[in-house]
Amino acid sequence: MLRYKRQLTILIGFTAFVSLGLPDGLLGVAYPSIRQTFGIPLESLGTMLFMFTLGYLVSSFNAGRLIAGLGIGKLLVISCLATGIGLIGYALAPSWGIFVSFAVLGGLGAGAIDAGMNTYGATRFSPRAMQWLHGFYGIGATTGPLIMTAVLASSGIWQQGYWIVAVVQLLLAVVFVFTRNMWTLTPHTNSAGEAIGEGADKPAHVRSIDTLRQPIVWVSILSFFVYVWLEISGGQWFYTLLTTSRGLDTITAGTWVSLFWGAFSGGRFVIGALANRIAPRKLMRICIVGVMLGITLIGLNSPTLPSWIALIGMILLGISLAPMYASMTIMTPKRLGIHTANAIGFHATATMFGVFISPTVIGSLAQSTSIEVLIPVMLFTGVIFITLFEVLMAYDRARAREKQTRLSSGAAASV
Structure with missing residues (x-):
């Protein structure tokens, strides 16, 4: 049973990192169409990336506190929901200002998923699985442009590309809901190398x-x-x-x-x-x-x-x-x-x-x-x-x- 759980979390982790890479690959292909939709200059991309980065920095910097308060499982659920809602926000945004505001939410979700999965992987995964985890991010980043290219070629509506990836994110959130109790951490050690605590969803909080x-x-x-x-x-x-x-x-x-x-x-x-x-x-x-x-x-x-x-x-x-x-x-x-x-x-x-x-x-x-x-x-x-x-x-x-x-x-x- 333990082996089954370990293999399942590895598989879900790989899927999570594919989904983490998907949105990163969409924007480069979609941006010319987004510019045309909102009538914005080329340099406006920098504003959107800044807001996304701001959200990412906030959640990743506070990842330890979030894991201690929510646990890995709940954090992954909330992060996927945030990312999915952010992508839906891109698709529904009636103006560039609202589009950019959803970038903060997307960044918050991405930063938390990244830090949360890396924390779990560092304590639970083998070196091989950890390497492959990061490899699957590359698959997501490669697949994202292909999805948006296919959408633009078939319908020319860039919003559909974001809807597709949003559905993937929300489905992943559902998976994390049903597996949230499986995401437990191994015991840590103190500076003397002595074990502290038991494996748990919520590790001991350290400021x-x-x-x-x-x-x-x-x-x-x-x-x-x-x-x-x-x-x-x-x-x-x-x-x-x-x-x-x-x-x-x-x-x-x-x-x-x-x-x-x-x-x-x-x-x-x-x-x-x-x-x-x-x-x-x-x-x-x-x-x-x-x-x-x-x-x-x-x-x-x-x-x-x-x-x-x-x-x-x-x-x-x-x-x-x-x-x-x-x-x-x-x-x-x-x-x-x-x-x-x-x-x-x-x-x-x-x-x-x-x-x-x-x-x-x-x-x-x-x-x-x-x-x-x-x-x-x-x-x-x-x-x-x-x-x-x-x-x-x-x-x-x-x-x-x-x-x-x-x-x-x-x-x-x-x-």
Whole structure:
């Protein structure tokens, strides 16, 4: 029975992350039609994304408090309802202002689902299942544009695309209603490595401020911020680098960027299949080497070298980045114990900040120099990530030694 429940929650988790990715993929295809409907300028998209991000940041930052108050199961129900209602709001909105207001609700739901599922997965899922969980988000983000494209091709009514995904979200909410008691967390440990509490839907509440007082939590938060900086830097700027600086045509450059994202998404499934055989810290170190080597290959810009070396670097970078977020998340409970739920919410907040800040900073630097500045910035960012990761590993080793010392002292005292 326990195995059945575990397999069912994994399956539902995969479905939840597909649904989390679906709305993200709709907007890019639908926006030209949305602009025509509401008669808005191109830059209005920024307002909508800002409001969505605001909602996401609020819910993800407070995820620990929400999990403690509602429990994982109820939080997932409410989050899916919020996301579904937000999508219905997009479809029914009579004006751009109302459309944008529903973006806040969509962001609140998305941030809570993301943090809630990651918290549950970090304490309950195997490394392989955790990697695949994040891989299914990519499937959702890929499927979303296909849904909206099909809708626009058949009827030309963009609202129908949002209705379709809203129904998916609401059906998922119903699934969470009937399975809400299955979403229990495993016991956490305190700073001494001792178990605290029993597996429960509502973990012991730890104030956010108490979690933020832990220096190692800030190192962890920064590591997620720097990681997503690397991911988004490449994804957002490789096309510009290849077309404006390396002389590639638009089709070739677009294909290469697609291969980068394909390696990133596919890598989560391929490497995920091996994740149970490799310790997360070892996998992370292998990936870090791949990231630095990939960036270096992309940076090799010389008339005497073939341009496809950059493609190899992009594919290597995508594969290497693929398992890192899930690996970092799955190491969090052992490191932070009762602060896990709060910390994973903070991680989600940090990644959203990284998504918005990194393109702006690199764009400003490229404007004042050239787009080739992308490579040294990414290498420098990689060095920062290595430093943060090794600080976390040193902390983990110190905790392990302290625990072993206590066990040895206890054994000696009992003799």
